[in-house]
Amino acid sequence: YSAPPQSGEDAAQISFIAALQDDSNITQRVLIGRTSLSVNPMTQSLLSILRSMITYEGEGILLDENGLILFHPQTSRLMEAYGGRADVRETLFDETAPDGTRRLVYIKSARGRPWTIVLSLPARQAQQLAINIAAPILIAMVVLVGAAVVYFRYNLGKITSSLQLLAEQATSIAQGRLDKVVEAKGEDEEGRLRTAFETMRLSLKMRLDELNRLLWVSQGVASSLDLKQAVRPVLEAALSVGAASVRIVLTPGALPGLDAEESRLTCYADGHAAQLYADLDEQILTVCRQQERIVLSHPFRPRLLTYPPHAPIPESLVAVALKLENEMVGVLWLAFDIGRSFSEEEIRFITTLAGQTALAVANARHFLTAEIGRKRLEAILTSTSDPILVTDPKGQVSLANPAALRAFSGGKELITSPKQIRLPQELSELMRATNEGVHSIELPLPDGKIYSATASTVYAEGRAVNRVCFLRDITHFKQLDALKSEFVANVSHDLRAPLTLMRGYATMLEMAGSLNEHQLGYVHKIVLSVENMTRLVNNLLDLGRIEAGVGLQLELVTPKDLVEKALNDVQLQATQKRIQLSADLPTEGLPLIEADSALLNQALHNLLDNAIKFTEAGGKVQVGVRVKGDQLIFAVRDNGIGIAPLDQPRLFDKFYRVKRPGSKSGGSGLGLAIVKSVAERHNGRAWVESQLGRGSTFYISLPIRQPRESQPSAAGSGGAAVSAGD
Numbered sequence: 001y002s003a004p005p006q007s008g009e010d011a012a013q014i015s016f017i018a019a020l021q022d023d024s025n026i027t028q029r030v031l032i033g034r035t036s037l038s039v040n041p042m043t044q045s046l047l048s049i050l051r052s053m054i055t056y057e058g059e060g061i062l063l064d065e066n067g068l069i070l071f072h073p074q075t076s077r078l079m080e081a082y083g084g085r086a087d088v089r090e091t092l093f094d095e096t097a098p099d100g101t102r103r104l105v106y107i108k109s110a111r112g113r114p115w116t117i118v119l120s121l122p123a124r125q126a127q128q129l130a131i132n133i134a135a136p137i138l139i140a141m142v143v144l145v146g147a148a149v150v151y152f153r154y155n156l157g158k159i160t161s162s163l164q165l166l167a168e169q170a171t172s173i174a175q176g177r178l179d180k181v182v183e184a185k186g187e188d189e190e191g192r193l194r195t196a197f198e199t200m201r202l203s204l205k206m207r208l209d210e211l212n213r214l215l216w217v218s219q220g221v222a223s224s225l226d227l228k229q230a231v232r233p234v235l236e237a238a239l240s241v242g243a244a245s246v247r248i249v250l251t252p253g254a255l256p257g258l259d260a261e262e263s264r265l266t267c268y269a270d271g272h273a274a275q276l277y278a279d280l281d282e283q284i285l286t287v288c289r290q291q292e293r294i295v296l297s298h299p300f301r302p303r304l305l306t307y308p309p310h311a312p313i314p315e316s317l318v319a320v321a322l323k324l325e326n327e328m329v330g331v332l333w334l335a336f337d338i339g340r341s342f343s344e345e346e347i348r349f350i351t352t353l354a355g356q357t358a359l360a361v362a363n364a365r366h367f368l369t370a371e372i373g374r375k376r377l378e379a380i381l382t383s384t385s386d387p388i389l390v391t392d393p394k395g396q397v398s399l400a401n402p403a404a405l406r407a408f409s410g411g412k413e414l415i416t417s418p419k420q421i422r423l424p425q426e427l428s429e430l431m432r433a434t435n436e437g438v439h440s441i442e443l444p445l446p447d448g449k450i451y452s453a454t455a456s457t458v459y460a461e462g463r464a465v466n467r468v469c470f471l472r473d474i475t476h477f478k479q480l481d482a483l484k485s486e487f488v489a490n491v492s493h494d495l496r497a498p499l500t501l502m503r504g505y506a507t508m509l510e511m512a513g514s515l516n517e518h519q520l521g522y523v524h525k526i527v528l529s530v531e532n533m534t535r536l537v538n539n540l541l542d543l544g545r546i547e548a549g550v551g552l553q554l555e556l557v558t559p560k561d562l563v564e565k566a567l568n569d570v571q572l573q574a575t576q577k578r579i580q581l582s583a584d585l586p587t588e589g590l591p592l593i594e595a596d597s598a599l600l601n602q603a604l605h606n607l608l609d610n611a612i613k614f615t616e617a618g619g620k621v622q623v624g625v626r627v628k629g630d631q632l633i634f635a636v637r638d639n640g641i642g643i644a645p646l647d648q649p650r651l652f653d654k655f656y657r658v659k660r661p662g663s664k665s666g667g668s669g670l671g672l673a674i675v676k677s678v679a680e681r682h683n684g685r686a687w688v689e690s691q692l693g694r695g696s697t698f699y700i701s702l703p704i705r706q707p708r709e710s711q712p713s714a715a716g717s718g719g720a721a722v723s724a725g726d
């Protein structure tokens with residue numbers, strides 16, 4: 001039990017009672033005692049702590065289990081009941097003291113006894129205490145932070161300046177300035193970054209230098225067609241790898257036209273030891289035929305090459321075959337004075353150089369091929385005795401061989417260059433006629449000879465670029481032709497009188513006395529043959545006359561009348577063969593044509609005669625007339641047997657007849673020749689379109705009005721000649 005303190009003491013007393021038991025736990029005696037807490041040695045340490053609270057202007061209080069105060073700094077309050085909170089095991093709270101100040105109160109129950117300790121302290125004191133405790137820590141922290149700031153400032157500054165340097169370096173690399181060296185310092189991250197940067201700069205510089213060299217090489221290769229000039233940059237670029245000798249060796253057939261030196265290798269070399277290892281050329285070429293590349297760091301080791309005794313041997317070498325498509329044209333090989341290995345970049349560089357060399361060889365090859373072709377053509381053109389002309393698309397003469405220059409030089413005029421040549425009207429028209437294949441005409445030239453000119457178009461990549469004209473001297477043939485025609489004309493003329501006589505007497509035989517049936521048959525055969533021969537002779541004479549230009553009676557004729565007369569003339573023949581004749585004329589707009597009506601009628605008659613002759617019974621023959629520009633075109637169309645393409649070009653030649661198995665039509669082969677001559681005498685032309693088995697259409701095209709000056713001209717009709725074909 002708690003008891004009030006003795007006077008002069010600052011803590012309450014405790015009375016207690018305890019049972020004293022023997023060994024068998026039976027209470028024998030009872031102890032009753034009382035002790036003062038202020039002197040009891042067991043409570044001294046507790047009380048001194050409670051008293052020490054005064055130092056901090058606080059108070060320490062001890063309460064018993066009934067809430068009575070056992071210790072209090074104010075002794076008057078001992079044994080009073082404690083008014084505040086004391087019912088918890090442990091708590092801390094602040095409260096307002098009666099004097100209005102804030103206090104911190106800590107309550108904790110004691111261990112071993114159901115007592116409670118209450119410590120209270122003014123808040124101000126607590127704060128002061130906290131400040132006292134925190135101040136040194138704060139100072140220490142400020143010092144530490146300051147030190148950290150200084151440390152980081154110093155180190156970060158170093159990193160920043162390093163980064164700045166690298167950024168500058170990166171900028172100058174980006175601008176293509178690769179000469180600035182990045183110094184590598186230390187082993188740390190920054191050092192490693194600098195080293196990486198420097199490595200990158202060096203490899204970039206190397207790559208760029210290599211590219212520059214290759215660019216220079218390819219410019220060199222493209223700028224010259226002379227192989228020696230073109231490979232010079234290749235040799236120089238190859239030397240930059242450090243080689244003592246660079247050699248380009250070409251196979252004997254690599255370039256065309258070097259026939260004289262067929263068995264010798266063509267070489268281009270550079271470097272201080274350029275000629276020293278020349279003996280290896282052939283061996284390296286042979287090996288490179290099997291393998292595209294030779295890389296020897298120690299040329300002795302693999303027994304790829306054999307070295308003659310005492311011959312100089314390179315310490316290392318690289319050779320790359322020169323290939324054009326799949327053809328090996330040579331080798332580029334580098335020899336070194338020192339034994340060394342080759343990086344992948346170096347091999348790639350040398351291979352690229354080999355590619356450029358092959359390109360130079362290809363260029364030179366194309367150039368030489370073209371050049372040889374040109375020289376060959378020039379030699380042919382110069383040596384040929386036939387004149388040859390080439391005109392550009394504008395019709396200007398761009399090339400003429402010496403024979404052509406001679407042909408166009410006549411009288412006093414001496415022509416020495418193609419530019420001086422003045423083409424005659426017909427020839428320049430022939431040269432202008434593009435896209436129409438080959439054409440030919442006959443014409444006299446200033447040298448007094450007659451030429452047959454054939455022109456054709458020269459195409460390049462599908463486009464007509466030039467016209468080329470070959471002139472053949474046909475003067476001799478013309479003279480022969482004229483002689484022959486004269487002879488034929490004379491003979492024909494001389495034959496006419498006896499033929500008339502023979503026919504007269506043969507028909508008179510019947511009148512002279514009676515003949516038996518056999519005799520009559522023979523007489524008929526004689527008359528028929530004489531008539532055939534007379535027709536042939538008449539045809540020959542007509543042709544001779546037409547070609548000689550005799551008797552062309554120009555007058556204005558109506559095409560319709562011409563057609564109707566020609567149709568009338570063959571009507572009987574057609575009816576006998578049951579062939580339907582018709583005319584196809586436009587109802588209006590047909591102009592009068594200026595022509596020799598008798599000749600034109602003969603031409604139409606010949607065409608209609610043939611059409612009926614070569615059309616099966618029951619077929620159709622039609623004559624049409626059309627106007628095209630300043631030309632009038634007559635067309636005689638049949639649906640007969642047709643003409644094979646092979647025969648068509650020669651159809652209008654004199655005496656030409658199509659050979660058909662089983663055919664026995666007895667023509668002379670002069671009918672179409674007369675048609676052609678009539679057309680040409682009128683400054684027109686005749687042609688045929690035909691398909692075997694389907695029929696033929698023969699055309700005569702004539703100018704509606706004859707040109708004034710072109711009354712009978714020798715050139716248009718092939719001269720005053722009757723020819724038996726060219």
Ligand code: ADP
Nearest residue numbers: 610611614642657658667668669670671672673
């Ligand atoms: P010919 O007097 O022998 O008929 P031409 O010069 O008139 O001589 O004709 C030459 C050849 O052309 C003839 O042999 C004939 O085979 C062929 N020919 C002419 N016209 C026709 C035609 N309309 N149809 C088929 N063949 C023809």
